[in-house]
Amino acid sequence: DAGITQSPRHKVTETGTPVTLRCHQTENHRYMYWYRQDPGHGLRLIHYSYGVKDTDKGEVSDGYSVSRSKTEDFLLTLESATSSQTSVYFCATAAGEWGEKLFFGSGTQLSVL
Amino acid sequence: GQQVMQIPQYQHVQEGEDFTTYCNSSTTLSNIQWYKQRPGGHPVFLIQLVKSGEVKKQNRLPFQFGEAKKNSSLHITATQTTDVGTYFCAGGRNSARQLTFGSGTQLTVLP
Numbered sequence: 001d002a003g004i005t006q007s008p009r010h011k012v013t014e015t016g017t018p019v020t021l022r023c024h025q026t027e028n029h030r031y032m033y034w035y036r037q038d039p040g041h042g043l044r045l046i047h048y049s050y051g052v053k054d055t056d057k058g059e060v061s062d063g064y065s066v067s068r069s070k071t072e073d074f075l076l077t078l079e080s081a082t083s084s085q086t087s088v089y090f091c092a093t094a095a096g097e098w099g100e101k102l103f104f105g106s107g108t109q110l111s112v113l
Numbered sequence: 114g115q116q117v118m119q120i121p122q123y124q125h126v127q128e129g130e131d132f133t134t135y136c137n138s139s140t141t142l143s144n145i146q147w148y149k150q151r152p153g154g155h156p157v158f159l160i161q162l163v164k165s166g167e168v169k170k171q172n173r174l175p176f177q178f179g180e181a182k183k184n185s186s187l188h189i190t191a192t193q194t195t196d197v198g199t200y201f202c203a204g205g206r207n208s209a210r211q212l213t214f215g216s217g218t219q220l221t222v223l224p
Contacts, residue, residue, distance in 0.1 A: 104157070
């Protein structure tokens with residue numbers, strides 16, 4: 001698998017606090033994605049990036065923001081965490097945009113109490 | 114928007130029995146990808162299908178893309194304990210940002 005590291009692996013936080021999840025890749029892939037995984041919903045796209053400083057919204061972007069200041073790092077921020085954001089978050093990368101497979105990180109289990 | 118439905122949600126089989134998971138899209142797809150996620154793990158790419166009616170194998174796992182490019186299936190003959198995991202289909206229109214994942218089929222194989 002591609003060298004994708006997510007941190008932290010687990011986090012417990014309280015409602016209303018800001019949370020930042022980090023994704024770091026060593027493959028020099030241009031495209032990076034943040035998904036959330038919930039039972040019965042599969043994987044849903046939150047935000048994606050098609051280059052440094054180039055990001056756009058996915059299907060479930062409300063309450064989330066992202067930043068990409070370097071090719072290798074893609075940050076996901078929950079400005080004010082809510083219990084509905086309790087989920088497993090996966091970062092993914094792709095070398096290209098068209099017809100490319102996704103490489104996933106190991107995930108971050110986030111619990112918002 | 115595009116919807117991708119996957120059934121069944123769960124499947125329990127005895128080792129050696131067959132297993133099938135079905136994926137159906139509300140719209141015509143350009144391609145479909147399949148991923149496998151082991152318990153506690155992350156999704157791992159298995160295969161991509163792009164041609165109408167295509168049948169393609171990834172190791173011993175055969176995948177099919179429907180003639181109308183709106184459905185796909187994975188049919189495992191004689192399951193093994195190593196097949197345990199959740200299988201996701203993801204239908205797209207080429208761009209990964211337009212990939213829509215199904216909800217997955219969780220396969221349990223009893224020895």
